[in-house]
Amino acid sequence: xxxTITEKILAAHASKDKVTPGETIWVxxxxxxxxxxxxxxxxxxxxxxxxxxxxxxxxxKVVIIPDHYIFTSDKHANRNIDILREFVSEQNLPxxxxxxxxxxxxxxxxxxxxEGHNRPGExxxxxxxxxxxxxAFGMFSTGIGNTDAAxxxxxxxxxxxxxxxxxxxxxxxFPDYIMAKDIILQVIGDIGVDGATYRTMEWTGNAxxxxxxxxxxxxxxxxxxxxxxxxxxxxxxxTLKYVKERTNKPxxxxxxxxxxxYYFKKTxxxxxxxxxxxxxxxxxxxxxxxxxxxxxxxxxxxxxCTGGKYTDFLxxxxxxxxxxxxxxxxxVPATTEVYKDLEGKTLNGKTLLNIFKDAGCEIxxxxxxxxxxxPKDTFGRTHGTEVVVSTTNRNFPxxxxxxxxxxxxxxxxxxxxxxxxGRITDxxxxxx
Amino acid sequence: xxxxxxxxxxxLGDNIDTDQIxxxxxxxxxxxxxxxxxxxxxxxLSGVPEDDAGLPEGNKLFVEEGKxxxxxxxxxxxxxxxxxxxxxxxxACLKIAGIQAIIATxxxxxxxxxxxxxxxxxxxxxxxxxxxxIRTEDNLTIxxxxxxxxxxxxxxxxxxxxxxxxxxxxxxxxxxxxxxKAGMI
Numbered sequence: 022x023x024x025t026i027t028e029k030i031l032a033a034h035a036s037k038d039k040v041t042p043g044e045t046i047w048v049x050x051x052x053x054x055x056x057x058x059x060x061x062x063x064x065x066x067x068x069x070x071x072x073x074x075x076x077x078x079x080x081x082k083v084v085i086i087p088d089h090y091i092f093t094s095d096k097h098a099n100r101n102i103d104i105l106r107e108f109v110s111e112q113n114l115p116x117x118x119x120x121x122x123x124x125x126x127x128x129x130x131x132x133x134x135x136e137g138h139n140r141p142g143e144x145x146x147x148x149x150x151x152x153x154x155x156x157a158f159g160m161f162s163t164g165i166g167n168t169d170a171a172x173x174x175x176x177x178x179x180x181x182x183x184x185x186x187x188x189x190x191x192x193x194x195f196p197d198y199i200m201a202k203d204i205i206l207q208v209i210g211d212i213g214v215d216g217a218t219y220r221t222m223e224w225t226g227n228a229x230x231x232x233x234x235x236x237x238x239x240x241x242x243x244x245x246x247x248x249x250x251x252x253x254x255x256x257x258x259x260t261l262k263y264v265k266e267r268t269n270k271p272x273x274x275x276x277x278x279x280x281x282x283y284y285f286k287k288t289x290x291x292x293x294x295x296x297x298x299x300x301x302x303x304x305x306x307x308x309x310x311x312x313x314x315x316x317x318x319x320x321x322x323x324x325x326c327t328g329g330k331y332t333d334f335l336x337x338x339x340x341x342x343x344x345x346x347x348x349x350x351x352x353v354p355a356t357t358e359v360y361k362d363l364e365g366k367t368l369n370g371k372t373l374l375n376i377f378k379d380a381g382c383e384i385x386x387x388x389x390x391x392x393x394x395x396p397k398d399t400f401g402r403t404h405g406t407e408v409v410v411s412t413t414n415r416n417f418p419x420x421x422x423x424x425x426x427x428x429x430x431x432x433x434x435x436x437x438x439x440x441x442x443g444r445i446t447d448x449x450x451x452x453x
Numbered sequence: 454x455x456x457x458x459x460x461x462x463x464x465l466g467d468n469i470d471t472d473q474i475x476x477x478x479x480x481x482x483x484x485x486x487x488x489x490x491x492x493x494x495x496x497x498l499s500g501v502p503e504d505d506a507g508l509p510e511g512n513k514l515f516v517e518e519g520k521x522x523x524x525x526x527x528x529x530x531x532x533x534x535x536x537x538x539x540x541x542x543x544x545a546c547l548k549i550a551g552i553q554a555i556i557a558t559x560x561x562x563x564x565x566x567x568x569x570x571x572x573x574x575x576x577x578x579x580x581x582x583x584x585x586x587i588r589t590e591d592n593l594t595i596x597x598x599x600x601x602x603x604x605x606x607x608x609x610x611x612x613x614x615x616x617x618x619x620x621x622x623x624x625x626x627x628x629x630x631x632x633x634k635a636g637m638i
Contacts, residue, residue: 045618058477059539059540059541061483061484062484062485062541065484069485071638089480090481095481097481097489098481101481147539149538150537150538150563152539164538164539164563165563165567166544166570166571167541167571168541168567168570168571168572168627168628168629169566169570169628175638176637182618214468214533214536215468215533215536215559215561218559219562245537248533248536250562393477393538394472394476394477394478395478397478415470415472415537417470417473417500418472418500418501418502419473419476419500420472424500
């Protein structure tokens with residue numbers, strides 16, 4: 022019996038020839054990532070357990086990316102960044118992307134990719150549930166809490182229960198109006214918010230492999246909304262080109278064997294996919310966008326690790342170019358590199374930034390911003406009964422700030438089309 | 454590890470996510486400062502919609518206005534308890550509020566791991582759905598050794614699932630104690 026990509030990576034990091042789903046193993050960690058929300062707690066547990074003067078297991082393998090509560094006057098949030106800064110200085114860590122400097126990046130999951138920390142075949146843990154995003158690079162990546170992160174900081178190891186794999190294959194070609202966000206919302210709607218609990222979501226098929234790295238990251242990003250432990254897409258030339266432009270470090274490409282064992286396999290015909298939303302208050306509350314055309318919205322929000330990448334804004338700009346939005350529309354680039362793309366890249370001779378400004382959108386600085394609500398002064402946060410169409414990843418009650426607000430998760434195409442009409446709108450009405 | 458856990462039940466439904474357990478705006482407080490961390494008790498479960506808070510009636514505050522600890526000791530949950538974020542503030546806030554055990558039909562993976570590795574409390578899994586058999590305010594007793602739950606208010610007894618692969622970590626107290634006993638650190 023062959024092995025899946027995930028089983029091969031985990032076996033290699035546990036110095037074993039093979040591993041079996043359900044088995045508990047200890048793996049060697051290639052990268053530990055933390056940020057401003059969980060970093061301070063991780064650091065305090067690390068010191069409590071390993072001593073005030075303890076050193077991290079390998080300074081080359083620790084990456085700290087403040088991104089959650091950055092542009093706020095909240096004194097505790099700002100204090101937390103100071104704690105990160107002090108730890109980085111004390112440990113002399115090379116990979117820290119400090120707020121208020123040219124080094125600042127923004128949302129950790131995209132920053133990891135853009136700064137060359139995602140490498141095929143590696144094991145990456147992060148103190149953020151959307152760490153599964155990095156699986157788009159053919160690596161094992163998953164979210165953990167402060168205690169597990171502190172354990173890794175001290176030892177470079179962590180226990181893992183080897184997950185069973187679920188394979189989602191998309192054959193043929195997606196229609197032009199379909200984005201990765203539609204696909205992940207479709208699949209989560211099909212399997213439910215705990216449909217992949219303790220399991221790997223492996224994406225395959227020529228329609229998936231035609232996606233850019235950004236779109237692949239969107240697919241893997243929301244595996245956690247299906248309960249998944251990790252997501253993975255086999256590395257190909259698209260992956261290697263992206264990686265080689267950003268790092269010289271070595272990596273290993275693993276492929277699933279043809280006779281690998283899967284808990285579940287499903288094949289979709291890519292050409293039949295339709296734009297999807299997740300209605301309030303659960304990511305699996307699936308509906309076709311065209312079935313929701315009577316839902317009036319107060320706000321459109323385009324941003325986050327899920328929907329705030331260059332390709333997401335290019336899609337939105339295609340719809341908003343030369344038009345005016347009908348509701349408050351927030352544009353939040355995930356990282357400073359994306360912000361630079363908005364300033365520098367053009368569509369029909371006009372920068373994306375100017376397209377958004379002329380359409381009447383409000384532009385925020387790179388960070389997690391209102392994706393998870395955050396401090397009261399967070400850009401784009403809800404405070405009342407707003408109905409929001411959003412390219413983010415969660416629509417739990419209160420997720421974007423107010424418990425009374427309602428969030429519809431959608432693709433950047435759908436969020437932009439809805440911004441123009443003030444109701445949930447199928448992008449096919451605007452494209453062509 | 455306590456062999457008997459007793460106290461009042463607070464009952465919740467399916468898919469209680471980490472934003473309901475501790476809304477993200479409160480994640481700014483220190484988890485190590487003894488005074489500051491009390492805020493996590495204050496805001497524990499404050500994101501649960503009123504109708505779902507303390508079933509079956511709902512509209513029951515988990516932590517009274519102005520207080521930092523709950524009057525409830527054991528949470529009864531449905532499926533996929535703790536889904537969403539990896540924030541360890543979620544099990545931590547429940548512990549800080551005074552929770553000693555959770556019994557749910559199933560858990561989201563990271564919340565389960567955090568509860569065990571951090572040694573906050575034992576995340577027990579029930580053998581069937583308990584949400585219909587236990588009401589908020591019921592008096593419960595958990596016998597950890599025999600893996601049974603008794604509802605003293607209705608004289609019903611329920612079997613809990615064995616702890617499986619995490620039993621040794623639970624017994625040791627947390628991942629660090631486990632690793633020390635195993636000679637890893």
